Amino acid sequence: MIKVSVIGATGYAGAELLAILYRHPQVNVVHITSESHTGKKISELYPHLNHLYDNELESLKYIEAIGADSDFVFIALPHGHAMDVGRKLKDLPTRIIDLGADYRFSNVSVYEQWYKVEHTHKDALRVYGLAEIYRDEIRNAKIIGNAGCFTTASILALAPLAKHHLIDVNSIIVDAASGVSGAGRSPKLGNHFPELYDNFKAYNVAHHRHTPEIEQAIEDLSGMKTVINFTPHLVPMSRGILATCYANLSSGISAEMIEPAFQKMYGNEHFIRLLGRDGYPETKYVRGSNYCDIAWHIDERTNRVIVLSAIDNLVKGAAGQAVQNLNIAAGFEENTALDVVPMYP
Amino acid sequence: MIKVSVIGATGYAGAELLAILYRHPQVNVVHITSESHTGKKISELYPHLNHLYDNELESLKYIEAIGADSDFVFIALPHGHAMDVGRKLKDLPTRIIDLGADYRFSNVSVYEQWYKVEHTHKDALRVYGLAEIYRDEIRNAKIIGNAGCFTTASILALAPLAKHHLIDVNSIIVDAASGVSGAGRSPKLGNHFPELYDNFKAYNVAHHRHTPEIEQAIEDLSGMKTVINFTPHLVPMSRGILATCYANLSSGISAEMIEPAFQKMYGNEHFIRLLGRDGYPETKYVRGSNYCDIAWHIDERTNRVIVLSAIDNLVKGAAGQAVQNLNIAAGFEENTALDVVPMYP
Amino acid sequence: MIKVSVIGATGYAGAELLAILYRHPQVNVVHITSESHTGKKISELYPHLNHLYDNELESLKYIEAIGADSDFVFIALPHGHAMDVGRKLKDLPTRIIDLGADYRFSNVSVYEQWYKVEHTHKDALRVYGLAEIYRDEIRNAKIIGNAGCFTTASILALAPLAKHHLIDVNSIIVDAASGVSGAGRSPKLGNHFPELYDNFKAYNVAHHRHTPEIEQAIEDLSGMKTVINFTPHLVPMSRGILATCYANLSSGISAEMIEPAFQKMYGNEHFIRLLGRDGYPETKYVRGSNYCDIAWHIDERTNRVIVLSAIDNLVKGAAGQAVQNLNIAAGFEENTALDVVPMYP
């Protein structure tokens, strides 16, 4: 049994993390923090946790003590706040899994440019927390920068193609759509129920912060400088991300060369289900689970490949991936607490 | 380890049953049947089960062999079909948990009157499968007639009041609402997406078949002949039932006498969460779980009590309850495979 | 052509009013106010009004001037604010249609008790703005207290039965459900998209402020002191109210006596569509229109009548009704600007 704490548990990713950790047989949740609700019980904020979690919410003020009492600390704070926690825990043996963006970039200036804040923990020993690609680095990391939700779906869809040079990486266009839980739990007009119901829209076109995160991974895999288009959309539903990824096939690449690349990279991956050529992932097929379902289509008229991938944004796109990273880092079976059947319908 | 089979797995209750049984450590699913899709893999019909169930669907024609190879058989067929299975298995040691209505009524003529079919297995040794009320009878039953979805929510809401004579049972009005999964997986115009979206309606007013099932339990608990009103509504959502139950307080009954009745009956029940007086259950607080959340309100102006209860219609209202019954009947811990955190949001 | 102004146009009822008035051939909208957005264009707050309304939002500070420039003033402010406007305009010829609760009660103390504010315009010459029942009074009223949304559906469902003494008015239970637009446009956690999606709940049980408004009308129609139960529920949809109304039939009343009462009262009403005995109104059948669809069921086992009625909460339950009242008060055809086909699907 190890001891873990959840810093910032009142957002949806934090709540999902508690749900997953509840079924983890090797983990004790020892501290849960919330600045806005310190002193309350978590089940007052999330009545679905009644009878399941009785913890009282603590304050981040005592992060050093919390850290000292925890083998792992999950951080589910808005970006810009995790690096403070990271600095304060840097001399403790505690390891960190950050669900935000602070530790996702190997080049800190990219972070500063897109997130418009100064990075205050530039020398952190960190790895990018996308297990299917960086598993070995995650194993011994001090700080794991858990991959973002859209980025997880996008990178997993494109990685085999980028790695094996099957596509022109600068032709990549990722058109993705997410359920509203991805926007967090703070009420605002844009997420007010009647505004979104029977409505569909794009947002942050050409400026979404997941863009450089996808580019970083594609560059890393392909060895090529990469700029892409990424466009997120908001779907009137609670959960789920579908990424529709377009790329021009490299010259000389035929349709038959696509499947082996996916098989080679993901054939043994527990959480990736390949639906094959001409398959159709649906977000509901993975809802509540840590799966990423992937399929691809070849358009011979335009010589493009279209890869579709579906995840649950709060699980494989956040809390599930964080626990997967924990399992790797702590030496547990990678699927512990994550082997759940998607909730359908 | 015991061996169980699922007869009629292609409806939503059957699929939910497979999802729950997947995490049951003492159960092997050995046979799954479907007449309309015999020979296919269950994951072809339900792609969310990819990598989880590889079973090929068998035919009910071989029910005797399936029965002989199973310790328990779950039946998830339309009403009128389970009694055939029951008769065919009556001399085998196999025990039966029927998710339909065939074995729910102690008075077979009530069944025949409301369901308009002749009952062909009248002498079946059967018990009503609502564990919180009939746990002892379930333990050794040959056939368990799993309680219906609306009825589970309604009976659990009213049982303590009926049993302790706190209400006039003939004043009971149950106004309930369900998500669309309760209507099954067969497409029809009434459940076609655009027809239901942004829409709300009642159906089967004064004639829904769950009416006599609620009456049977209230009569059993109160010892009084009972007729009630039950009105179901269809909510444009996938899952969940909320029952809003009205009754006149019996003369001399005060608001303070309500809570002790609930505490006495449910204080130790694992799957009932009492939210207390003036609480508000929401279907999403129990989604995907076997919980029934209950709260009550007293209107002193009208001298009525209003009890609210929420369940997931496919879990506590169907497959979860069935596994709870299995656990009791098989001597397992009652919450085995059922101790899941509700999926929120 | 008359001149009208809309006081408080930034809520959903105000926006719906603008949409209806846009197609009114005898009305000019001359002033629109908003305190929170004074100086902005209404289409900045409501982009669906682009190219349709260019008005700049004015401040309530100039209400006297606005009043002097308007034949009619619609007030769509939170309760407690309309009476200030009413007082300030009391010596002007301007007539007032208030969409809020301030002028709905003939007995001001009922208002004060349920709304917890002192009424500061007790001697206002006002009528209750439900045209099918109070048409004659509306014709010459100075102030029209437009009926509430749940109350419109409930009263129209029960009025013929109450008026003709077909039911025991103290047995009335109204169980109703509304889309989320009824809760207004201010974002809060309870109406945050992911919280409500795939969710259903009751609220304000035994305490909703529409209760005394229904009682007032039933008393007025039946001549009997009345207390009822009214329970609202929130449906994960944008628009629509369905009221399911229960009452015990009076002694000696048979099923056949119900229809004539409805026919007599509503046979010539333009906006009431009687679906008859055993009919099923659906909120989508009236969406976007000023219709109220009504049907009834008789349960001979319990001797109760169940009346179902459906309206669009923002049209017949608010803005449409307000324009219907305007048409009556201004001497226009009652259906001017209101004769629209419901939007389906």
Place this chain on the structure above:
Amino acid sequence: MIKVSVIGATGYAGAELLAILYRHPQVNVVHITSESHTGKKISELYPHLNHLYDNELESLKYIEAIGADSDFVFIALPHGHAMDVGRKLKDLPTRIIDLGADYRFSNVSVYEQWYKVEHTHKDALRVYGLAEIYRDEIRNAKIIGNAGCFTTASILALAPLAKHHLIDVNSIIVDAASGVSGAGRSPKLGNHFPELYDNFKAYNVAHHRHTPEIEQAIEDLSGMKTVINFTPHLVPMSRGILATCYANLSSGISAEMIEPAFQKMYGNEHFIRLLGRDGYPETKYVRGSNYCDIAWHIDERTNRVIVLSAIDNLVKGAAGQAVQNLNIAAGFEENTALDVVPMYP
């Protein structure tokens, strides 16, 4: 007053057409046909039309007589059936507006290749019914092949760029999403409520039949042979289409050259609302209306333009466009019956 008939009124486009024609002051609807429901009243199939349409549904068998009695005939039949009607009416003065695909292609072999049926009315005098582009041709056409839903949104988004050679037309990728009403009213598993709720998916990737229709218009406007990618998605909502269109800017084209192209082409168009650079159309802003809202974004990192356009698939994408075409062809004001405020929220 002219006389019009609706052939095939029981699908959603047909019902929407009836709703729009109801408010058309210069049109009498004289015949409505349905093969599956001949003899019924349209309001039995669509109760929202109660009190509005009393017409009895006739049979297509009498199409010649219906044609002879109609100035215009709208056809809302599945593809492959309109050409039969067209042939039968070819010698009558009746003019035809077909909402399906049969008359959309100038090159019949493209139709035959994508729709897999032989075209039996190859010499029809037909025009493509997208008024903003082909208005002059529509004016005197015998047969108008009303533009498809996805195609309307896509072509209107891209037309100014294609026409003024601002983009590389072969780099076009259209990623679009539609509400479920676009799939018609026939129930099937894929559109069964619980299957789609909280779900998002792509379909017909690289094979959707709207692809060649978009290509035809882009070729026509640009003068360049064009192949594009078009990917439709299904959104769990009733109505609305958003098209997200990507294209590489031609060499030498700067961001400032985009707006003038849109202004020039659409500045005087009644039904196109330009939201400008960096704007965000939402499907709900146009719901129930004939508007097409358009905005564009320039990504200087990738040198791509991203154009967003939103329509109501049943209005500007089908029935509204058909009436707009009627108005042009019959010499009415183009916005007659179409000047409605979008329904929000």
